[in-house]
Amino acid sequence: MKPFRKTAAGIIKYMLVLLVCIFVLLPFVIMISYSLRTTQNIFSLDHGLIPRQPTLQAYKNAIQSYNFSGSGFGTWSWNSLWVCLIATFIAISFSATMGYAISRFSFKFKKPLWFMIALTQTIPWIIILIPYYMNIAKLGLTNSLGVLMVTYAAVFLPTSAWLFVGFFNNIPIELEEAAKIDGCSQWGIFFRIILPLSVPSISAISLVAFVTGWGDYLFASTMMKRAALWTLPLGLTSFRGEFFIQWAEIMAMSTLVTIPIVILFIYLQRYLVDLMSGGVKG
């Protein structure tokens, strides 16, 4: 009786795992499945999960097509890439130093500062969007990739600082005390001891920061009106005509936007989870 119950429980376990996998993966698989068709195929009712005539035509179209302003996938990926990279660099360097200060030093306005960070980390960005857009429009800075860059940096700064505080709190202080006795300055300690220890966490936080900008639609769509300055999420909308939506091309481009992120997420999986749970725990 016992072995039977055990096998039955095992089978149920594997079936549940399979079910969870299907639930989690299905939209991702559907995306890739659509991307391997042509839009004509989709409209001619080829809507099984497995495409009848798999083709890479949609990828070719998505990469090669240009919209009315002469910009296309190449321009948009370039915009997305360097805006997000520099935004990530700014957010990480500023928040790592601030996170370190909050974790290690005691100073006057520490608690209010920490509270402001905890609060801004949770506020809806839509609240700041209205005055923010007006300020930028007044200064004539819409359609500026530089402004978009700093915006992404600022938007991610609180979350990043919050994660860094959680991470630095778990680094034992003894190492630093030894260095201090040896006459190392505070910046020296930060650069020579703390940063080398934090490489995995920094890469994980950088990834989350990068993704914040990489997938952003809200800020980019309100600020970037010129197609030559679009980022990839805005570029996706260019395949939507009023009467005709090029679904295969949208899905192909979506796949190209998603795959690098998914690979990085899985590659950094352990650090990401440790980091986020460190942040959640405080």
Place this chain on the structure above:
Amino acid sequence: MHPALYRGTILNKPSPLKSNRESTTILQFILPAVIVLSIFVFIPIFQTILMSFQQWSLSASSKSHPFAGFKNYIAVFGLSQFKTMGYATISYTVLCVFGKMILGLFVALLLNKKFVGRSVVRGLMLIPWAMPSVVVCNVFLIALDPNYGILSGMITKLPFVKGPFQVFNGTTSAFAAVTIIGIWKNFPFISLMLLAALGGIPQDYYDAASIDGAGRFRQFLYITWPQIKPIWNTLLTLQVLWTVKEFELIYLITKGGPDSATGVIGIDIYLNAFRFYKVGMACAEGVLLLVFCLIFSIIYFQNQNKEGAL
């Protein structure tokens, strides 16, 4: 040693040299971030609060914005739409958070068991989290399309579904779809956080309990639950805060329709400000949302304080 103890020793120690040089160093560490945050976050927040008490006329050319007292707030509450918006926001937040937390816990407990390919499955769990919202919305829009959708094609084959499957046309079905998509996108995050907590529970506890004759359910109730409860509470608070402000995911799928059934507060603010140019009202709504988030953040902050984060 528990990390909190380290922190205690660090922070309660009176700093040995509190010279000018030291405070300059501290300033160097925090100032860049504080400046960026002030310009791009703090000042706009105060502007929103200010603007919510001003009158904004429809013509964009008029430069003066006279003080309007609580007029904007009264307008928000007086609006017939307010009821729909409030209902949509509250039910979306409650259902979505509830779904995410329960499914997240269930999946975490499942993936905490030993089985072949466990680490692969854990890796796959990151995919919904990693997919950008814009992409998710497009995928579901086509997958649930009544004519060309893979998902709707599958669903119409089910025995109890009749007629074409037009999910985004009905108010209830559109709302349900958006909620389920929200759950799908975010439950893996909760599962992974809970898994990290579950991994920290020593196996001895369970061995001892099963020797004492405690069944699965009692083991969960008396061992697992107390151990993951602090993280559960924090996750719950964070999820409420993150869900109540949902914008992109819903806006890109339904734009708040049909019949404002999915018009949560985030969408309402966006439409009021950028479509209907009711700037004052949009800001008033924003402030209401901000106050809600503030209250919740304080709860969260106090919880963290209690656990000795600072």
